[in-house]
Amino acid sequence: MKVVIALGGNALLKRGEPMEAEVQRRNVTAAAEAIARIARRHSVVVTHGNGPQVRLLALQAESYALVQPYPLDMLGAQSEGLIGYLIEQELMRCLPQRAVVTLLTQVVVKSDDLAFKHPAKPIGPVYSEKDARQVAAARGWMMAQDGSSWRRVAPSPEPLRIVELAAIRMLVDAGAVVVCAGGGGIPVVLLPDGAVRGVEAVIDKDLSAALLAQQLGATALLLLTDVDAVYLKWGTNRPEPIREAVPGQLHQHVFAAGSMGPKVEAACRFVENGGQMAGIGRLEDAERILEGTAGTAVRQVSAAKT
Amino acid sequence: MKVVIALGGNALLKRGEPMEAEVQRRNVTAAAEAIARIARRHSVVVTHGNGPQVRLLALQAESYALVQPYPLDMLGAQSEGLIGYLIEQELMRCLPQRAVVTLLTQVVVKSDDLAFKHPAKPIGPVYSEKDARQVAAARGWMMAQDGSSWRRVAPSPEPLRIVELAAIRMLVDAGAVVVCAGGGGIPVVLLPDGAVRGVEAVIDKDLSAALLAQQLGATALLLLTDVDAVYLKWGTNRPEPIREAVPGQLHQHVFAAGSMGPKVEAACRFVENGGQMAGIGRLEDAERILEGTAGTAVRQVSAAKT
DSSP states (O other): OEEEEEEOHHHHSOTTOOOOHHHHHHHHHHHHHHHHHHHTTSEEEEEEOOHHHHHHHHHHHHHOTTSOOOOHHHHHHHHHHHHHHHHHHHHHHHOTTSOEEEBOOEEEEOTTOGGGTSOOEEEEEEEOHHHHHHHHHHHOOEEEEETTEEEEEEOOOOOOEETTHHHHHHHHHTTOEEEOOGGGOEEEEEOTTSOEEEOSOOOOHHHHHHHHHHHTTOSEEEEEESSSSEEESTTSSSOEEEOEEOHHHHTTSOOOTTTHHHHHHHHHHHHHTTOSEEEEEEGGGHHHHHHTSSSEEEESSOOOOO | OEEEEEEOHHHHSOTTOOOOHHHHHHHHHHHHHHHHHHHTTSEEEEEEOOHHHHHHHHHHHHHOTTSOOOOHHHHHHHHHHHHHHHHHHHHHHHOTTSOEEEBOOEEEEOTTOGGGTSOOEEEEEEEOHHHHHHHHHHHOOEEEEETTEEEEEEOOOOOOEETTHHHHHHHHHTTOEEEOOGGGOEEEEEOTTSOEEEOSOOOOHHHHHHHHHHHTTOSEEEEEESSSSEEESTTSSSOEEEOEEOHHHHTTSOOOTTTHHHHHHHHHHHHHTTOSEEEEEEGGGHHHHHHTSSSEEEESSOOOOO
């Protein structure tokens, strides 16, 4: 069967880890082993987050005063190259008989998506309030308070269409493991003549993964992170893991924005659009999540209780 | 017919231009128009240099002290993402009916290539002698004098094999314009188990383009730059353009290392390995170079005089 696997940014750089090259390499090595266990038996497409990598690129760009920081679409393209390279190389090591390829991926969003009016996704470095005001004025960025500090916020519009879908499908159908749609894909808007143009935005990578899985006709979508399942009563002293659910059950609850929320939404969308199963859980449990013996499974119909 | 087009780094960022995002975008727009004129009638694969882009990434990384600069293979991967994105998007604008895709590309080199003993390719920022000595000691880099200043020098090993060749061929044969092997490809060495590992090196992009063209069975290889032809007596007050030549004629002369030298070598290799024609000249003359009415044409057999 065909499985789309979405790796959380934290699978590549865990919370609090230094952003050194060899740290990323080591984390990708572990991630590749988990993916390879599935790829040995199934067609696999891999997508991934890029938050920590874009943050480092943004920090480095801010430090070098002689050239203006590049826009988010170009940083996204750089991160697709970097992360795709690491995943591809480590997957090749685990799967010596398989072709592994990385495709640059653009994802179409609507230019009048409401997200452009209400940028909400924090990105890049952390600023003091004073620095935040200066940077906002100098670059025209929206800034917002994030705890006690300030960060740039970017629009996070809905993914509508994966530009390179036909090529991804061709390569997967030919037996390759395809790494694509990194960071949710590079956000582009359609121009009147049918061409596309990059925009300053960040697409949620789980929602792009759900769209990709749906458009590829995948059987399963795995959304992998560093939490072992979706929980009710998260943050209380008695959190309750959800083992299995149908979308309708999940829609009755609110999950953390920017964290479990988009994963639950992505899982529901995939299943509501014909996908057989979406699983959410830890990277190292990937194979067991697919088998239904770990993580949270979201299915079209089930006898599950939340 | 199938044409491999190699864009010089200067096609993306001309000598002396600021490295701003919009400058690169504008240059790529012009390059895409030249490529599209050929792609409307032929199968086209596009490769490109990455010197200015890697220099900016290196400058930005040096400015941010909290994370060590990433190794050259990872900078190469970032540049393939960035430049591939710009070329792909601008080509899509020119070729609304065609699929355009960018594939991350690794190129195998020999771990005992003599270039690793004699690094000679200048890369990254310019240093004073004192700073160069400090940086060399801190990072283990080789540095060399470049005019009055110092720069890091990297090994430039021979390209031997394009890892993603089968996928490139499949996409080209399906009608897509494929952007790949950017910056000469990410240099990797083969490990005993058949896997590959990135190395700190820079492969000459023209030599990789020649290998790619040969392995794809391309009819023509175009090496595009900002000089209108290969010249004899270059730098004198009577330079003599070469309009047509066979490899044997070119081998009798020495051309500038790091500039026309590798282009002439790449053109000769392609033709000596069965390619019909290799052309060298200006980006804006691309179509006429292919037709043989501009630039320098290198062919297997000809009545040409150098």
